[in-house]
Structure formats: C-alpha cells, structure tokens
Amino acid sequence: MKAAICYYSATGNTRLAAQFVAKRLSLDAELFDVRDAAPDLSKYDLVAFASPTDWLEEPQQMRAFMGALPRLEGKPSLVIVTHGGMPGRTPANLAKAATSKGLKIIGCVVVRAPDNYPPIVAAGRPKDLLVPTDEELADLGKQLGELKARMEAAASGKEVGPAIVKPSLIFSMLPHISRSRSKKQQGPKSVDEKLCTKCGKCARSCPYSAIALNPLPTFDEAKCWGCWACFNLCPAKAIYTRKLRGKGQYPGPTGRYKEKYGA
Ligand SMILES: Cc1cc2nc3c(=O)[nH]c(=O)nc-3n(C[C@H](O)[C@H](O)[C@H](O)COP(=O)(O)O)c2cc1C
Ligand code: SF4
Numbered sequence: 001m002k003a004a005i006c007y008y009s010a011t012g013n014t015r016l017a018a019q020f021v022a023k024r025l026s027l028d029a030e031l032f033d034v035r036d037a038a039p040d041l042s043k044y045d046l047v048a049f050a051s052p053t054d055w056l057e058e059p060q061q062m063r064a065f066m067g068a069l070p071r072l073e074g075k076p077s078l079v080i081v082t083h084g085g086m087p088g089r090t091p092a093n094l095a096k097a098a099t100s101k102g103l104k105i106i107g108c109v110v111v112r113a114p115d116n117y118p119p120i121v122a123a124g125r126p127k128d129l130l131v132p133t134d135e136e137l138a139d140l141g142k143q144l145g146e147l148k149a150r151m152e153a154a155a156s157g158k159e160v161g162p163a164i165v166k167p168s169l170i171f172s173m174l175p176h177i178s179r180s181r182s183k184k185q186q187g188p189k190s191v192d193e194k195l196c197t198k199c200g201k202c203a204r205s206c207p208y209s210a211i212a213l214n215p216l217p218t219f220d221e222a223k224c225w226g227c228w229a230c231f232n233l234c235p236a237k238a239i240y241t242r243k244l245r246g247k248g249q250y251p252g253p254t255g256r257y258k259e260k261y262g263a
C-alpha cells in the first residue's frame, strides 16, 4: 500500500515512530515534513498524520497543515501520536481534522516516547530512560496487530467501518493551555557567547521564525511560542533560560527508544 506520512517532529521521536509504524504495517511509505510544501496526497492509497503532543494537543504546525489540505473524499487515513505520558486530545483532534477533510480514519496508533520538554528532562524522570517499557512495546504490538488485521480485511473487500478516536473523559475535561502560559514557564532565552559557534541551527529549527542571526542568535520573544526546539537542538548547548542552563536538553532519541524503534 502506497502511503504518505505527513509528520511534525521537533526532536525526532515522532519521525522515528512513524517510520517504525510504516515498517510494521508493511507500508510503501514516503515521509513529508509538514513544514515543507504539501505533496499531492490524492496519489496515495493511505494518508497518515504523525504528531507529537504539545500541551495536550497537536502543535500549531500540524493544525495549520491539516487545515489547509484539500478534500480527500473517502481516502483511508491513519493517525500516529507520540507523547511523554499524556497524549490528551491529540489523537482525537487529528482524527477530527482528517475526517473534516473527507478522509476515513482506519486507525490510531499512540506511542509513548521520552518526554522532550526540558523542565521535565531536567527534573530527571528515570522512567523515560526505560521507554518503551516491555508493557508499552506489547501494547504497541497489539495496536499494530489489530490495525493490520483491519487493513487486510479492507484490502480483501470486506466492509470496515471508520475507527472511532475519542479522548478519555479526563482528557476532554482538561483545560486548553494557552501559549502565554507555556511561554511564561519558559521565560526569555539567552545565548552563551562563549559556547555559541554561530552555526545557525537554532534559527533554521525555529518553527516560528523567531530567531535572527546577528551573527549571534537573537530571539524575538513576541514571535516565540515557547516550543523549546532551539534549546533542544543547539549542538553547543549554548541556549539557556533563567531556570535552565546546561541541563534539560533533549537533542533527539537515544537509548532504549532509539534501540527499539530505530532498528
Ligand atoms: C512544549 C512541549 C509541550 C509538551 N506537552 C506534552 C503533553 O502535554 N503531554 C505529553 O505527554 N507530552 C508532551 N510533550 C512531550 C512530547 O510530546 C514528546 O516528547 C514527543 O515524543 C516529542 O516528539 P518529537 O521528538 O517528534 O518532537 C511536550 C513537549 C514539549 C517540548
Ligand atoms: S544552534 Fe547553538 S551554537 Fe548554533 S547558532 Fe544557535 S545558539 Fe549558536
């Protein structure tokens, strides 16, 4: 089955999960970063959307990409979500956005990943080093097994209804967390001039074009959404905040997560 997987991934967890899911489902998949121009999705048998969780919901980039899609009437679609323990409304929001474009949701895969939110990384969550646990691996295997069976049934001509993706009652009741609150938690960013190599990676990685190089990076805090991508991806660990300096960085998948899903 020829599949397009449209993904957003700040630090690589979601990209890795999407590749893993594609392999396990034997999809002939092409991956598209939602920050690039959208491909012609009508050419694919299946369109998947892969997203991390950002304050219990999908990141703005994912929302904007899906909102701008043309109608793709009746095309099978799959939702893949990574999260650090609380996927919240992300799976249901993505399923709703896809359905609103005429896509038919055939499944939803939710993957527990190490948390890349620096205050949590700095606090040290020993469990994240063990992600995925044996139970989480077994759960993912079960999700993929059921999904594969549905896909095979559909391929053999059986009528397979759309998958229902709803948030649990507790997640649906949690309040929306505003950007100003998440930005307040981060506070203004600074650059350690002694560490910065002026490589420009932070400016290239910022999804909101909030960083200019002069030649050291300067931050337009009005444009910044507090996503932490620059902090996480700086190769020199030169970016710091009032609360976090030289600690809390999540540069990308390592350890057990990479070992289990990267192979
Ligand atoms: C700003 C921010 C907010 C986050 N909010 C949540 C959240 O509400 N629930 C959760 O389980 N994980 C949350 N995370 C963790 C990420 O969803 C998780 O680590 C994800 O796998 C990162 O994917 P990526 O490497 O593809 O960007 C958050 C991370 C960041 C940086
Ligand atoms: S990514 Fe880090 S080292 Fe590179 S320019 Fe930005 S702050 Fe400097």
Ligand code: SF4
Binding pocket: 205, 206, 207, 208, 209, 210, 211, 219, 223, 224, 225, 226, 227, 228, 229, 230, 231
């Ligand atoms: S400047 Fe703000 S929006 Fe841009 S990458 Fe850094 S934290 Fe994210």
